[in-house]
Amino acid sequence: MLTALGLDEMDESAYRTLVSVGAADAPDLARRLALSEPDTGRALRRLERHGLAAQSSARPGRWVAAPPAVALGALLAQQRHELEKAELAAALLAEEYRAAAVEPAAHDLVEVVTGAPAVAQRFLQLQLGAADEVCALVTGNPVVVSGTENEAEEQAAGRGVRYRVVVERAVLDLPDGTAESTAALHRGEQVRVVDRVPTKLVVADRSLAMVPLTSHTSEPAALVVHESGLLELLSELFESVWRTALPLRLGGSGVAEERPHAPDGTDLEVLSLLLAGLTDESVAKQLGLGLRTVQRRVKRLMELAGATTRLQLGWHCHERGWVARD
Known part of the structure; x- marks a missing residue:
């Protein structure tokens, strides 16, 4: 989560652990992080450079976490400043590009x-x-x-x-x-x-x-x-x-009417794939249903629409707004 501030995963883990315990020496922190002492020492020095940790003046070798609200707030402010400069540079470059491309060659x-x-x-x-x-x-x-x-x-x-x-x-x-x-x-x-x-x-x-x-x-x-x-x-x-x-209606993306005589979400998924041209077998495979389940749902849709053929079903579905484009 803190990689955007210039910390890698090891640095972030070290800082989080140091924050949770308040202060620790390098060997203790290494045990908590399951890292070697040299790796832990390098992580602590990187945190020190970022202003996130400091060595205790009272107890040499002991490291203390800087308050997150202050330390991370400073890093965020710096990142925002750098981002603002980058945005300004991008805007200037875009303006130069537009000026040079008023009459672009074919x-x-x-x-x-x-x-x-x-x-x-x-x-x-x-x-x-x-x-x-x-x-x-x-x-x-x-x-x-x-x-x-x-x-x-x-x-x-x-x-x-x-x-x-x-x-x-x-x-x-x-x-x-x-x-x-x-x-x-x-x-x-x-x-x-x-x-x-x-x-x-x-x-x-x-x-x-x-x-x-x-x-x-x-x-x-x-x-x-x-x-x-x-x-x-x-x-x-x-x-x-x-x-x-x-x-296309899949995964509950369609709005099903909550009435006993209206299609449910799975009905609309089946209908959407059928209208897309998939066979019953392909619909069953894509939705993880049995072939007979798909066929039963198609039969139910025909009954709800009062259709006797699948062609009529498509027309009735459009009329009822089950497959409306908007």
Whole structure:
């Protein structure tokens, strides 16, 4: 928790232990931390440099913890000051960049990023730099950045960035497809499903976009598109897919009516996956239900809707607001 203040785990453990006992000598603290005395001594000297511990003047060799409210408050104030300076520097650089890019050359409107590490890093920057909204089209074959997506989304969503995501049906058939979609819904993201998306795409604040660049080589590459007619086209591509997609309801994300003659949360999950195009078998697998359970729930939904076919069920569900887009 204190790594943001420049402490590593060993330093933090040493300080916490010293705070809990008030004062201790190095051998006693080493035993409490299950560390060697040299490691403990180095940790204490680092705490001393940060103003978090000091050697007792009355008892040489004994270390005393500095009051957390004072010592940590000073470190926080210093960190805030450094952050303010960094923010000012970033604002000045942004202003210089805007001044130099008033009339950008055509070749400056698109970046070509090559190599898996560079693509993954640029993808993270795009999301973590978003201020208002991130829109994404997700295909069933995520490459390069799949391992970092959740971390970036969690950080951005934690800052209040809105996410609108359209996944293609094949994503839900992946081993972790439904689990990741459920996690996204729990983060407050809006998720919709279509049979197929035209390309993987991420648009941040309608000012920057990233699309994969297909090539005949094995090295991944992507295009980063700045504000231009091409960016507007990519933004409209997302909006057109979003308008035709159906909302995904998983893990209690849908609002079930608390009445005996209305679908419950699991009913809405089953319905959402069926409307996304999954088979009964795939729905059962993704939700951890038995095939017969899924079929019984579908039969119950048909009875609730007064439908005799699944086609009629879909229409009635839309009319009753069970699958409304808004």
